[in-house]
Amino acid sequence: xxxxxxxxxxxxxxxxxxxxxxxxxxxxxxxxxxxxxxxxxxxxxxxxxxxxxxxxxxxxxxxxxxxxxxxxxxxxxxxxxxxxxxxxxxxxxxxxxxxxxxxxxxxxxxxxxxxxxxxxxxxxxxxxxxxxxxxxxxxxxxxxxxxxxxxxxxxxxxxxxxxxxxxxxxxxxxxxxxxxxxxxxxxxxxxxxxxxxxxxxxxxxxxxxxxxxxxxxxxxxxxxxxxxxxxxxxxxxxxxxxxxxxxxxxxxxxxxxxxxxxxxxxxxxxxxxxxxxxxxxxxxxxxxxxxxxxxxxxxxxxxxxxxxxxxxxxxxxxxxxxxxxxxxxxxxxxxxxxxxxxxxxxxxxxxxxxxxxxxxxxxxxxxxxxxxxxxxxxxxxxxxxxxxxxxxxxxxxxxxxxxxxxxxxxxxxxxxxxxxxxxxxxxxxx
Amino acid sequence: xxxxxxxxxxxxxxxxxxxxxxxxxxxxxxxxxxxxxxxxxxxxxxxxxxxxxxxxxxxxxxxxxxxxxxxxxxxxxxxxxxxxxxxxxxxxxxxxxxxxxxxxxxxxxxxxxxxxxxxxxxxxxxxxxxxxxxxxxxxxxxxxxxxxxxxxxxxxxxxxxxxxxxxxxxxxxxxxxxxxxxxxxxxxxxxxxxxxxxxxxxxxxxxxxxxxxxxxxxxxxxxxxxxxxxxxxxxxxxxxxxxxxxxxxxxxxxxxxxxxxxxxxxxxxxxxxxxxxxxxxxxxxxxxxxxxxxxxxxxxxxxxxxxxxxxxxxxxxxxxxxxxxxxxxxxxxxxxxxxxxxxxxxxxxxxxxxxxxxxxxxxxxxxxxxxxxxxxxxxxxxxxxxxxxxxxxxxxxxxxxxxxxxxxxxxxxxxxxxxxxxxxxxxxxx
Numbered sequence: 001x002x003x004x005x006x007x008x009x010x011x012x013x014x015x016x017x018x019x020x021x022x023x024x025x026x027x028x029x030x031x032x033x034x035x036x037x038x039x040x041x042x043x044x045x046x047x048x049x050x051x052x053x054x055x056x057x058x059x060x061x062x063x064x065x066x067x068x069x070x071x072x073x074x075x076x077x078x079x080x081x082x083x084x085x086x087x088x089x090x091x092x093x094x095x096x097x098x099x100x101x102x103x104x105x106x107x108x109x110x111x112x113x114x115x116x117x118x119x120x121x122x123x124x125x126x127x128x129x130x131x132x133x134x135x136x137x138x139x140x141x142x143x144x145x146x147x148x149x150x151x152x153x154x155x156x157x158x159x160x161x162x163x164x165x166x167x168x169x170x171x172x173x174x175x176x177x178x179x180x181x182x183x184x185x186x187x188x189x190x191x192x193x194x195x196x197x198x199x200x201x202x203x204x205x206x207x208x209x210x211x212x213x214x215x216x217x218x219x220x221x222x223x224x225x226x227x228x229x230x231x232x233x234x235x236x237x238x239x240x241x242x243x244x245x246x247x248x249x250x251x252x253x254x255x256x257x258x259x260x261x262x263x264x265x266x267x268x269x270x271x272x273x274x275x276x277x278x279x280x281x282x283x284x285x286x287x288x289x290x291x292x293x294x295x296x297x298x299x300x301x302x303x304x305x306x307x308x309x310x311x312x313x314x315x316x317x318x319x320x321x322x323x324x325x326x327x328x329x330x331x332x333x334x335x336x337x338x339x340x341x342x343x344x345x346x347x348x349x350x351x352x353x354x355x356x357x358x359x360x361x362x363x364x365x366x367x368x369x370x371x372x373x374x375x376x377x378x379x380x381x382x383x384x385x386x387x388x389x390x391x392x393x394x395x396x397x398x399x400x401x402x403x404x405x406x407x408x409x410x411x412x413x414x415x416x417x418x419x420x421x422x423x424x425x426x427x428x429x430x
Numbered sequence: 431x432x433x434x435x436x437x438x439x440x441x442x443x444x445x446x447x448x449x450x451x452x453x454x455x456x457x458x459x460x461x462x463x464x465x466x467x468x469x470x471x472x473x474x475x476x477x478x479x480x481x482x483x484x485x486x487x488x489x490x491x492x493x494x495x496x497x498x499x500x501x502x503x504x505x506x507x508x509x510x511x512x513x514x515x516x517x518x519x520x521x522x523x524x525x526x527x528x529x530x531x532x533x534x535x536x537x538x539x540x541x542x543x544x545x546x547x548x549x550x551x552x553x554x555x556x557x558x559x560x561x562x563x564x565x566x567x568x569x570x571x572x573x574x575x576x577x578x579x580x581x582x583x584x585x586x587x588x589x590x591x592x593x594x595x596x597x598x599x600x601x602x603x604x605x606x607x608x609x610x611x612x613x614x615x616x617x618x619x620x621x622x623x624x625x626x627x628x629x630x631x632x633x634x635x636x637x638x639x640x641x642x643x644x645x646x647x648x649x650x651x652x653x654x655x656x657x658x659x660x661x662x663x664x665x666x667x668x669x670x671x672x673x674x675x676x677x678x679x680x681x682x683x684x685x686x687x688x689x690x691x692x693x694x695x696x697x698x699x700x701x702x703x704x705x706x707x708x709x710x711x712x713x714x715x716x717x718x719x720x721x722x723x724x725x726x727x728x729x730x731x732x733x734x735x736x737x738x739x740x741x742x743x744x745x746x747x748x749x750x751x752x753x754x755x756x757x758x759x760x761x762x763x764x765x766x767x768x769x770x771x772x773x774x775x776x777x778x779x780x781x782x783x784x785x786x787x788x789x790x791x792x793x794x795x796x797x798x799x800x801x802x803x804x805x806x807x808x809x810x811x812x813x814x815x816x817x818x819x820x821x822x823x824x825x826x827x828x829x830x831x832x833x834x835x836x837x838x839x840x841x842x843x844x845x846x847x848x849x850x851x852x853x854x855x856x857x858x859x860x
Contacts, residue, residue: 028772031798032795032796105795111817113815113816113817115810115815117803117806117810117815119816119817122794122795124798124828124832126828126829127828209827209828209829210829225658228655230660230827230829248851250851251850251851254851254853255851255853257853258853258854258855262853262854262855342458360848364552364846365462365535365552366462368461368554368844369844370844370845371844371845371847372844372845372846372847373547373846373847373848373849374846374847374848374849375848375849375850375851375852376547376847376848376849376850376851376852377849377852377853377854379853379854380545380547380847380849380852380854381845385543385545385547385854386543386549386845386847387541387543387549397639397660398554398556398557398639398842399556399639399640399660399829399830399842400829400830401842402554402842402843402844403844403845404845412828412829412831412832413832414798414799414800414801414802414832414833415800415801415802415811415816415833415834416794416802416803416804417801417802417803417804417806417810417816418790418803418804418805418806419803419804419805419806419807419810420681420805420806421678421680421681421684421685421805421806422805422806422807422810423684423685423687423688423692423807423809424688424692424807424809424810424815425688425692
């Protein structure tokens with residue numbers, strides 16, 4: 001049947017659990033790899049992507065053809081499409097990961113205890129990480145590279161419409177792992193587009209240590225609500241810029257433009273502007289001029305200054321617009337601004353513009369967000385910009401990681417103790 | 431009806447969710463407390479425990495009477511009983527927590543990025559922590575003190591048989607909080623012994639940030655399987671002592687005695703002895719002599735040396751005996767020892783005795799346990815002994831915390847950024 005439609009399940013029937021077990025076994029090997037061995041493998045993966053370029057582009061062409069036939073929107077087609085240039089970027093990203101410092105094996109300050117034992121904490125891999133994503137096929141190699149460098153196995157489950165592309169990328173990575181005598185199961189791609197496999201995967205708490213979902217809110221909520229494994233995620237970024245009464249208004253305008261205009265569709269873009277009433281009459285007209293083309297939505301006090309602004313709703317304050325809309329609110333004081341952030345913020349990224357040091361200190365201490373910035377753009381809320389090297393995801397919940405996650409967030413620390421025969425001998429009572 | 435049986439649900443019908451919301455509100459106040467204010471409150475709590483001694487002992491007497499009527503085993507009655515001395519210890523523990531360094535607000539090394547922004551990470555409270563426990567009433571004040579010092583609200587759900595005692599302790603803590611103008615809801619005790627309240631509590635992922643269950647495996651498994659909130663727990667401690675061929679056998683004997691005899695019922699006690707075959711004929715008789723009164727269970731190789739040993743089963747290798755039984759295995763080499771630990775270990779605590787440096791290094795790096803010790807007793811696997819000051823629990827899973835957890839494990843880190851008007855302006859592609 002040469003023209004039968006290709007199925008998107010591989011012929012071999014391997015259970016999700018068996019695949020996860022295989023990945024866990026492989027992860028034990030990766031955990032013990034030297035930094036040099038891991039870096040050699042990352043360079044081999046980059047080489048393999050380049051060597052497999054034709055196969056990857058051919059698989060991607062099939063994915064694109066099927067997506068076009070399904071009337072996929074152009075923006076999604078663009079995200080799906082691979083080009084020689086994009087493959088080169090994926091290879092370069094793997095080489096960059098090789099250049100990052102290896103977090104594994106580092107022992108922090110060792111302390112001698114009164115008992116005589118010497119106690120340190122050694123950074124070790126988490127084990128097996130499951131990545132569930134709807135994004136471009138480049139996530140397949142990016143996530144594999146970061147998890148591998150941190151000594152972990154990774155189980156990848158990409159979007160159905162990129163199934164063939166993801167497999168072609170994984171094939172290249174497997175060739176590279178084999179060429180370095182490493183188990184290809186360290187990078188395991190689920191061989192099916194069946195959503196049931198996700199449900200199975202996120203139940204396997206004996207084999208998988210962490211689940212990172214990346215995609216739409218529906219996917220993330222599904223994973224979070226059904227997982228028996230810890231999930232690190234963020235739902236959305238409702239980021240505020242608070243222009244304090246002591247703000248430098250030129251800086252406020254620059255940060256507003258950067259936060260709203262430079263890339264409005266990303267999670268660290270601004271959604272709401274809060275302006276202290278003492279500077280509202282001066283700043284709001286500046287804001288309106290700076291944001292030409294952006295719809296401003298405000299309450300009565302805002303519209304008294306900016307009559308062209310449309311009326312804001314309660315939902316607007318909760319919204320991640322991801323486009324040319326900005327909610328605006330004039331606040332009576334610092335407390336009203338931070339109360340608004342408590343009510344509507346998403347614990348993602350919050351910015352204050354002020355030259356008044358005590359106010360800056362209060363905001364830094366008090367605002368509960370994974371990234372709090374004083375006089376700097378919300379767009380710096382990014383693993384690379386914050387110095388993490390690369391970013392595997394962002395957490396807006398506080399367990400394990402809060403904010404952009406780099407290689408270190410893919411590891412944990414164990415206690416390591418050196419002694420010379422010390423015993424406790426106590427028989428204390430609990 | 432003066433003689434009607436006391437119900438164990440308080441009169442006011444307040445939903446678990448409303449209580450959690452109240453605790454979350456109070457937690458925001460505690461999060462902003464200065465270290466001095468928190469320490470004053472901890473001293474006030476200690477004072478209040480002493481001042482409420484009569485009420486606490488009276489409530490405890492009622493709990494004890496009911497427990498005796500229900501034929502509660504003596505060991506449990508002992509755990510339940512409070513005495514003036516035990517109340518004094520609880521007060522002293524709160525004062526000790528006051529003396530610990532406050533983790534909140536510390537900013538680690540701040541780095542200047544190429545963009546000009548200065549990036550640091552500030553330690554902040556987790557928010558609201560739910561403690562679900564079956565232990566002594568002292569856990570009520572111990573857990574409250576630690577969570578409070580780390581800037582968190584805490585919701586306590588103690589064992590049903592200590593309901594009145596726990597309430598009397600909480601009443602004292604509430605008096606202290608009120609006297610310091612702090613919201614008593616920061617320490618919230620669920621006002622019911624209905625198990626349904628636990629089920630409700632562990633669903634409240636909008637209000638509670640972390641659940642720590644302490645108690646029997648059944649309770650922990652129930653919480654873990656039903657929680658929508660991250661759970662930090664350990665099920666059991668199956669700790670091994672591996673006596674390497676290069677071991678100092680006197681040290682091995684000392685660590686064996688300390689690990690098996692000093693307090694066999696705790697989770698860092700030893701359950702299995704692994705002995706390298708080259709030293710088995712010398713060491714096993716020493717072990718048998720040192721562990722008089724302990725039943726040794728071994729395989730054929732062990733029993734060839736120790737004919738009195740009984741036959742070991744597969745279940746014995748998985749068992750946390752919590753009493754005078756020790757599984758014993760003669761292994762051919764290091765790999766057989768560590769393979770055994772991979773198969774039967776609980777990621778809790780593992781010990782090697784060796785004078786051979788490369789073997790010690792391998793064991794330290796390779797063994798996947800939250801605490802790995804070289805030539806030191808497993809009994810040092812304890813928050814206080816490892817230098818954490820106090821211990822709120824032990825984690826044998828790797829997310830957020832691995833091993834004994836102190837105050838720092840009750841906090842997280844947020845990014846704090848100082849700028850001078852920096853913007854990104856880039857329009858890179860994701």
